[in-house]
Amino acid sequence: MNSAQAKPKVVFEAVSKDFERRGEALRVLDPIELVVREGEFVCLLGPSGCGKSTLLNIAGGFEAPSAGRVLIDGEAVSGPSPQRVFVFQEYGIFPWASVWDNVSLGLRHLPKDQIYATTQQTIDLVGLTGFEKSYPMELSGGMKQRVGVARALAVSPDVIFMDEPFGALDSLTRLTMRAELIRIWQTRKPTILFVTHDVDESIQLADRVVVFSPRPGRIAGVVEVALPHPRDLGSNEYGQIKNELYELLGVKHAI
Amino acid sequence: MIGALLVAAACAALLALGARLPTAVRRWTSPLCVAGLACASWHLACVLTNTPVFPTPTRSFAAIIELGRTPRLWQDVTASLFRVTWGFGLAAAIGIPVGLWIGWSTRAFEALNPIVQFLRPISPIAWIPISILWFGLGDVSAGFLILIASIFPILVGTTAAVQNIPQVYVRSAANFGLEGFDLFRRIVLPAAMPQIITSLRIALGVAWLVIVAAEMVGMRSGLGYLVSDARNMGNRYDLVVAAMIMIGLIGIVLDVLIRRLQEFDEVRWGFAKR
The missing domain is CATH 1.10.287 (Helix Hairpins)
Known part of the structure; x- marks a missing residue:
């Protein structure tokens, strides 16, 4: 894949963010410059409180930057849009609606038969066939998050923002979900911005890992992961990238 | 013994x-x-x-049976239930929409919450003279008192329910372009529904609680009237206690009935399973 030749999809132009606290401006994000290309899978990696989620919320249109702007397809983001869908860590899906109603949420404007076909197709894609009538409280954590992913995919968005979507899952389910996400990403090829604080997760998923340093958030470095999927967690290259990321994070690898 | x-x-x-x-x-x-x-x-x-005056349980239950033999008991029960039904129904019909509005709109909350909090602690009993003045002696007055008593739990509960809707639901809705009535119908109302049901449950309890006071506005029927009437007609304390027992038992039935609302698929998530 020639991601270097693909056109820019999400462009951060000197995006910074200050929060007001007791009359004082608290800097959360130093100006961020970043270009994410079409179809690229980019992980934003950093410790909690480094502003990576804030940056994602700005890109998603849920928060306004204090300065700078985010361009998607050359247009400045001014609010949320079904073309760019957010997958939240948990509770993002609606507990009062069945799996079917959750997934079809964004398809309201389509003709009935199209809603039906797309919903079923997306539910099948994320492996929830047979659970259409179930309610979220009847599902496991991993299945709930599949619903969240399906709801996002159903509207065929160009860009998917994921804010630590697998953070609440156990480590085995998390591995399965990563593999599933890569499979789905390879099928649909949306542009994905994925926030995580898990180094392994970022290497397993991303084309590029953008490492953030904490308070105020800055880009400490960008690491290309040019390994083919499925990625071998035991390979030398994997270990090298891991070392590189730990170094950028300022954490000793061996404890 | x-x-x-x-x-x-x-x-x-x-x-x-x-x-x-x-x-x-x-x-x-x-x-x-x-x-x-x-x-x-x-x-x-x-x-x-x-x-010499306080009835034993046997005498009280005998009084219930005595009342049950005449049409009186059933007339009183249905009369009280009728007043509570429409007082409470009106409270829900006003309280839920207004509560949704106050909860959703910051400006409505700023403007209306103080007056709600001002009226809320005034006992329904204090409203009895005004109620008689406005609506005269009769069912309307009794219903009004029940409305006054039960609207505040609904109003405050519904307002809080909307204000407590997690941001992530509102953001998800915005993300998928939901707005206006669609946003209200598909997100705000269902997200607030469990807490609204809880507030209805509390309000129904309160509505039934004030039935005795509500029937002091010159009613000639009802369990509340039975309480005051039994005392007036020669200290029939066994009838007083019999009426109290009936009020308590019907209270349990009402609570069991309204708790059924919690079992719908759309709201089950809001009620923790032990």
């Missing part, structure tokens, strides 16, 4: 045995045993104090 002691002993034994009984059985026996113990102590207290 010996009978009461035997009942008390049997109930205490059955309670002590509770842990060994199957849960399904215990769920019925434990509350019944507590009721049995309460009745036994009540009876003993009557016997030991040798009271």
